[in-house]
Amino acid sequence: MMDGQKANAGPVPRWLVILAGGYLIYLFILLGISAAFLIPLVKTSARTPPTPSVTVSSTPQILVHAPLDKSSIRYEDFSSDVRDWNLAYLRGKIETINNRLILQSYAHGGPAVGQNQLFIPAGSLYYVQADFMTDVDADQPYGLVFGRDNELDTFYLFEILPRLQQFAFYKYTPGTWETLVPFSGAEMKPYPQANTLSAYFDKGQIELYINGNRATSYTDQRPYLSVGVGAFAADPSYRLIVSDFFAYSEK
C-alpha cells in the first residue's frame, strides 16, 4: 500500500548501532585532544604582534646573474645629472627629468642612441640591466645598447616592441645592421608599464632577458669586447624614459 512513507528496509542490526556509537566517541576524544593543543597556540598568537604583511619592494635591483661581489655593481638612478651620458649621433636629445634619463630622436625615421662609455670597467664578462618605458604607446621598438665602442662606432642592440610582444637582437658596425636574432615573440609589459632589459655577456656567450625572464641566448664568434652601454630610441615618435641602469664587469 502506498502511504507516502519510505519503504521500510527493516530493523537496523544491533552490531551496527554499537559500531556507530563507538565511532562517535572516538571523534569526540579526537576533538578534545585537538582543542588541548590548539587553544594554547591561539592564546599565544594573541599576545604577539600580528605577522607583518609582506612588503613588495619596488627598489630596483639586479634581476639575474647577480655577482658574488656586490661592490662591483655600478648603479645609476639619474638623480644628479647626465654628465657621462651623451648622444652617440647627431639629431636627438638626451636629458634628465626628475630622476629619469629621457632620450629622443630628432632624425626623421631614424634612431637616437644615448651612451655611456665609462659606466663599467672593461672585462670579458659583464652584465647590464635597465628599466625602459615610453611617454606614448610606441609603435616602434626601443632597447638596450651594450658592447658599445665609441671609437669604432660598434655595439649590440637588444630591442623590444611591447605592442607586438616582440624582441630582436642586432649587431651594429658603421652603416650595417646584422640581425643576430630576428623579431621573435616574448612576454613583456604593455605601455605604460616599464620593461627591464638585461644582457649577460661572457666572452661572446650572450644571454638576453626581459623582466628577468630569458628571451634568448646567442653565441657571437667575433664578439665586441668593449663595455659601453646605452639606450636606443628607434624614431622621433616617442620619448624613451630610462629610470635606472645597473652593470658590472669582471676581468
Next chain:
Amino acid sequence: MSLGPRGRLVLFFHGGHSAAQPAPTQDPFLATLSAPTPTPHIPSNYESGANFIIKDGFTNNLNHNWYNHEYWTELAVGDGKLSFDSSDQDSYATAISTITGPFDQPVYIQADLSTDASTAESYGVLFDDHYPTNEFFVFQINPESKQYTLHHHIGRQWYLRMSGVTDLIKSYPAANTIGIYMNKGYLEFYINHGMIDVYQDSGSDFQSGQTGFYANNSGFHVVVTNFAINRTGAP
C-alpha cells in the same frame, strides 16, 4: 657621425574580438613630463626693458669685463661690438663675461651673433662656465647646415646633449639673434625670436656659472652686438 639606416618596422594589427585588457597603472612620472613643445617663456616681441643684470653696449673693455681662457684667442671690444677669433687651427676660442651667477631668478640671455666671413664652422653662446674644472655648456648654430647643438664640456671631453636642425637660422652674412631662457635646470633656446628647443637637466643649475661666446674653430671672427642678461621674473 650618423647611424646607418635600418628598415622601419611596419605594424599590422589584427582586428580581434578579444575582451579589452584592464588598463595598467600609469607611472606618475608620465604626468610630470611636459609636452614635447612647451609654451615659450619669452614672447617673440620680447624687449628687455630696465630689468637687466647686464646690458653691454661694447664701447670698450677698460674694466676688463670680457676676457678669454685661451692664449690663442684674439679679443676686441669697441664700436658697439665684441669680436673674437681663434688664431690656432682646430682650436676653439671663447670670450667670457666677468658677470657670474648664480642669479636669484630666471634669466634670459640674448645677443646678436654674426661672422666676418662665410664659414662652415659653428659658433654660439657659452654658459654655466666654471673655469677651475674647465666645465661649461655651449649652444652653437651652424648657418651653413642650419644645425644647432648643445654640448657639455667637462675637463677635456665633449658630450653632445642635443642636436637638431631649424630653418630659423639665417645664412651668412645675416646676424642671428640667439636667446637662452634659464631657470635652474631648465633651458629654452631661441633663434631669431622663435623657440626652437628646450632642454632639462634636473640635477644641474645652469645659472651658476659665467656666460660668454664661443667659436668652434679658427678662420673667422665672431661678432657680437646687443648683449644682455635679463631677469624675467617668476618662472
